[in-house]
Amino acid sequence: MSHETRRTERAGVVLAGGYSTRFGEADKAVVDLAGTPMIRRVVDRIDPTVDELVVNCRDEQIPAIRAALEGGPDASFAVDPIPDRGPMAGIMTGLGEATAEYAVVVACDMPFVEPALVDHLFDRAAGHEAAVPRLEDQWFQTTQAVYRAEPMADACDRALEHDERRVVEPLLDLDYVVVDEDEVREYAPLETFENVNTREEFEAALERLEGE
Numbered sequence: 615m616s617h618e619t620r621r622t623e624r625a626g627v628v629l630a631g632g633y634s635t636r637f638g639e640a641d642k643a644v645v646d647l648a649g650t651p652m653i654r655r656v657v658d659r660i661d662p663t664v665d666e667l668v669v670n671c672r673d674e675q676i677p678a679i680r681a682a683l684e685g686g687p688d689a690s691f692a693v694d695p696i697p698d699r700g701p702m703a704g705i706m707t708g709l710g711e712a713t714a715e716y717a718v719v720v721a722c723d724m725p726f727v728e729p730a731l732v733d734h735l736f737d738r739a740a741g742h743e744a745a746v747p748r749l750e751d752q753w754f755q756t757t758q759a760v761y762r763a764e765p766m767a768d769a770c771d772r773a774l775e776h777d778e779r780r781v782v783e784p785l786l787d788l789d790y791v792v793v794d795e796d797e798v799r800e801y802a803p804l805e806t807f808e809n810v811n812t813r814e815e816f817e818a819a820l821e822r823l824e825g826e
């Protein structure tokens with residue numbers, strides 16, 4: 615799609631197509647976190663920063679996620695044609711559904727995602743193909759980053775063709791900007807990257823929210 619025909623400037627792609635194996639029985643995307651389903655909290659937090667919202671998940675997750683988002687901002691669903699190919703496949707599917715030139719990709723298990731940082735990532739990505747946070751002594755935060763939709767989706771496609779699952783592989787194919795820890799701290803507490811994988815991490819997130 616050419617730039618001129620894109621309908622919006624900024625999209626939000628929320629990744630929810632994982633199997634929550636470390637979490638246990640339930641789908642962590644829709645688990646109740648202090649009265650709000652986790653994915654609803656993520657969607658509500660990024661909504662003010664974007665013109666459109668896309669949720670990437672598996673077909674069978676749609677009813678529960680739709681219920682979790684009821685009464686909230688409109689979101690379209692982008693279903694993985696092949697499930698279980700990892701977050702990168704989800705990013706590709708979600709970016710393919712988005713009509714915006716740039717999209718912030720956020721995992722559904724990052725309930726403290728900071729909108730001010732998302733805004734800044736969009737600003738930093740302008741004129742480039744990605745803006746990705748990277749904390750000291752840590753790897754790229756590829757599931758809280760802004761990508762130019764078309765080149766990133768294409769790069770994901772190429773990586774998957776080579777059986778490559780790490781999101782950093784398509785990223786390195788792009789003209790990307792690194793947002794380092796000092797720069798992140800100007801816009802967000804580092805909890806913005808906290809992600810809920812286990813019951814213990816869930817309890818910790820709950821405690822933080824109840825203390826707010």
Ligand SMILES: Nc1nc2c(ncn2[C@@H]2O[C@H](COP(=O)(O)OP(=O)(O)OP(=O)(O)O)[C@@H](O)[C@H]2O)c(=O)[nH]1
Binds near residue numbers: 633722
């Ligand atoms: N579309 C898609 N998204 C995925 C896949 N695996 C993980 N994700 C998403 O990527 C983000 C980070 O993944 P994880 O924290 O590993 O989530 P998960 O895979 O559900 O959980 P575990 O099974 O415990 O690893 C989450 O938003 C997941 O929903 C996948 O195979 N397909």
Ligand SMILES: [Mg+2]
Binds near residue numbers: 632633
């Ligand atoms: Mg996983």
